[in-house]
Amino acid sequence: MSIVVEHLNFTYMPDTPYAKTALKDINLTINEGELFGIIGATGSGKSTLIQHFNGLIKATEGRIKVFDIDLSVKKPDYKRLRATVGLVFQYPEYQLFDETVKADVGFGPRNLGLSKDEIDTRVREAISLVGLNYDDIAEKSPFDLSGGQKRRVAIAGVIAMQPKVLVLDEPTAGLDPKGKKDILRLILSLRKASPTVIIISHDMDEIAGIADRIAVLDKGEVKYVLPPKELFDKAEELSELGLDVPETVKIYKELKKRGIVLPDMPVRKSELARLIFERFKGGRG
Amino acid sequence: MLNNISFGQYYPVQSVVHRMDARVKILLSILFIVAVFFVQTYLGYVVIFLLLVTMIAVSHVKLKSILKSIKGVIFLIVFTAVLNLIFTQSGNTLWAWWIFRLTDEGVRFTAMMALRLLFLVMGTSILTLTTTPIELTDGLESLMTPLKWIKFPVHDVAVIMSIALRFIPTLMEETDKIMMAQKARGADFESGNIFKRIKALVPIIIPLFVSAFRRAEELSFAMDARCYNSSSKRTRYRKMSLGFRDFAASFVVIVCFLAVLTLTYGWLDRFGLVWLGW
Amino acid sequence: MLRMSTAIKLDNVTFKYDNSATEALKGISLDIEEGEFVALVGSNGSGKSTLAKLMNGLLLPTTGAVSAFGVDTKDDKSIFDIRKSVGMVFQNPDNQMIATIVEDDIAFGPENIGVPSEEIGRRIEWALKSVGMEEFRRSTPFKLSGGQKQRIAIAGVLALKPKVLVLDEATAMLDPKGRREVLEVVHELNREGITVVHITHYMEEALSADRLIVLSDGRVAMDDKPRAIFSRWRELDAVGLALPTVASLADILIEGGMDVERAMTREELVESLCRLL
Secondary structure (H helix, E strand, O other), X not given: XXXXXXXXXXXXXXXXXXXXXXXXXXXXXXXXXOEEEEEEOOOOOHHHHHHHHOOOOOOOEEEEEEOOEEOOOOOOOHHHHHXXXXXXXXXXXXXXXXXXXXXXXXXXXXXXXXXXXXXXHHHHHHHHHOOOOHHHHOOOOHHHOOHHHHHXXXXXXXXXXXXXXXXXXXXXXXXXXXXXXXXXXXXXXXXXXXXXXXXXEOOHHHHHOOOOEEEEEEOOEEEEEEOHHHHHOOHHHHHHOOOOOXXXXXXXXXXXXXXXXXXXXXXOHHHHHHHHHHHHHHHHO | OHHHOOOOOOOOOOOHHHHOOHHHHHHHHHHHHHHHHHOOOHHHHHHHHHHHHHHXXXXXXXXXXXXXXXXXXXXXXXXXXXXXXXXXXXXXXXXXXXXXXXXXXXXXXXXXXXXXXXXXHHHHHHHHHHOOHHHHHHHHHHHOHHHHHHOOOHHHHHHHHHHHHHHHHHHHHHHHHHHHHHHHOXXXXXXXXXXXXXXXXXXXXXXXXXXXXXXXXXXXHHHHHOOOOOOOOOOOOOOOOOOHHHHHHHHHHHHHHHHHHHHHHOHHXXXXXXXHHO | OOOOOEEEEEEEEEEOOOOOOOOOEEEEEXXXXXXXXXXXXXXOOOOHHHHHHXXXXXXXXXEEEEEEOOEEOOOHHHHHHHHHHEEEEOOOOHHHOOOOOHHHHHHHHHHHOOOOHHHHHHHHXXXXXXXXXXXXXXXXXXXXXXXXXXXXXXXXXXXXXXXXXXXXXXXXXXXXXXXXXXHHHHHHHHHOOOEEEEEEOOHXXXXXXXXXXXXXXXXXXXXXXXXXXXOOHHHHHHOOOOOOHHXXXXXXXXXXXXXXXXXXXXXXXXXXXXXXX
16 A cells, blocks of 8 residues: 555646746655655755645645555545644644643544544554653643753654554754654654654755665655665766755765775665775775 | 735835825825715715815726725725615605605715715725835835834834835744645534634634744744844834835825815805805 | 954853743853854753854843843843844744845845845845845745755845854754754855854754754753764763764764774765774
8 A cells, every 4th residue: 555646736826917826737646654764955945745645635636546545536534644643733833722732632533533542542652652741741731841842742642543654844943952862763763653644854964874765756746766875876867856865875975986886875874884894894805 | 816815915016106195195195084084065075076086097097907906995984885875864855765755955964974984984095006115114104203203113013014015024934834735634614603703713813823923933033133222223224214105195295185175165155256165 | 353252242141941841051151252153952941042042132031141242132222233243043944034035034134224225235136145035035935945045044044144143943944954054154154264152952953063062951051062062972972962973973983993084074074084994
């Protein structure tokens, strides 16, 4: 089961003088269980694209099928769709509103029309899945929490819907390095419950280390969909699009230019260190 | 989605009216509105109509923009027109059906009233189409200066107006985002009775308010950091100066205003000029 | 020749918010010299934003004293002079602009301090040029990108002709392109003589600073040249910060027994590796 996008087009305010094409002929398949990254400069259409996946935006042309839900019919099953695809927006803490953390996290399940007991169970589960202690936090006002806690509560609010697909728009935006590491670790841990994860990011370093495949968007078009290592081979093309490759890849390429060719292109720091050590020891032999 | 609302937005083009002093435009608009309220005679309506048409022509504003501003109130106008037609019972019957009775007085009265509303909307939209928000707030601030004598915080109010205008598109965008985020969690803003729909707005209004307060706090730090104060030592970057066009326009509008009053109150009778006031 | 006088001085400053039980700053003493480019880093909760607001008197110390060019921030009568010399740009690009047109927003500062109209016009032009945004003079803020908005915010502060520019996490909400734009502008301003205090949690941005101050739990944990501090990565890790990739990699290799230079830039590291491999 997967998310299949075929010839997707989206135009804002079509048939008016203000019409603006945000997405052009997008073709993508995101496989179940994948961690799929989406990268692109601001304005490339990344956020617009993911809002199609849970039906917030309807395509002007083209087909989307999310698992077995066809979105190109006149009245797609939005209720089931939004329970299948959980979308976490950028700075999700700005959407917190309810009196207690418990109530806010329960908003999604309540909208699904679940029984009180089921809602309760889901809320407990979601809060603990995001690494917070239910008893400490359930009765607190979401506005009394720290920034990092607020973000976790907001994410819990989406997980409580038990989506099979988790889509996150810049989940580490505005966080300090430790916060970024924590959130990424959290996302990876959530894959057990929501195996398919789609992440939009600006940070190549961040996404390169965890994604199975990465799609590169530029001005509303998909330029590449490749596993990280293959993608980083195209460093010049990426830089022309205003995008960067991870620092480790840059180091690898610099060394290559100077005649030191490491056997593999490393994405993670630890990988690069290992390759350099091996080369060091090997060369001395 | 929410970007389509036009507040009689500024139409950037060069014209005499655009270059007029904002304070004069505001005062003349007020005078125009008062004239519309006073007009009673057919000739009076003609005077106002001619004045309006002249102003539109001179301001080089596209007729489409003016008509767009009417679009917003057309429902109101039609609604009140229908009500007036139905409930004005004085005068001779023109047409009767069931319990409804249309009289000539009714038709006359309704037509006059509808015209007035149209004139009002069109006249004020010329103001907003030819004056940028900042010119408007500067102009209002300047006009309110005498209020300083009663310790009214004129400058603060002007800054508040400017900030409000500046944040309108930003807040609209934020409302959109919050709505999308809550929809993603299954919120439904479309279905249900009126009570349900209002309740459904809570997850939007609260985050908006919280966000607005946060913005206000951050803004106040930023303004303090740039030495914001209300003291009289302040200067103004944009100079407002009166020119010939301001005097000319004022002359024209004041004459029209007096003409309308004259016609309405039949002052011409006194001068034996009855034939003018039919 | 730069006059090396003290721009900002903090003397044993503590600060406690009214609604908090603990002190946000627990005894900070610092001298920021004129012309310096200081990077101030710390994880969330280290007190860096509080420290920023003390520098121009937006907050007053609970105990201790803060002075700018010799003037105490507690001095009510001189607070505008202080804010004229110590300009500040904040984290959220949106929540600093008050006008509907860029030009009018930049005029805000000079208007507040009584600069005559013609001079304001000149300052607007100069400020926009300094941040590379001249063509946006009549734009509306709503249509600008994050990096552009922050540059306008900087221009708005420059119009007051400050001697110090404090950036309170001004790059935290920007994308990589926006961060680059802002940093370029700020470095250029520093080259022209403006003292810069750049508060950030991105260690990469600290690389090009003259001096790096590490804040942790309301206290100054380290205060030295960036290079010197990067060799103490264990301490950085302990306060919740991480070395930039290159420095971290160099550290890993050194710990593993390779005689690599303590590189801070990619070029240095590659150079050093080439000599070894």
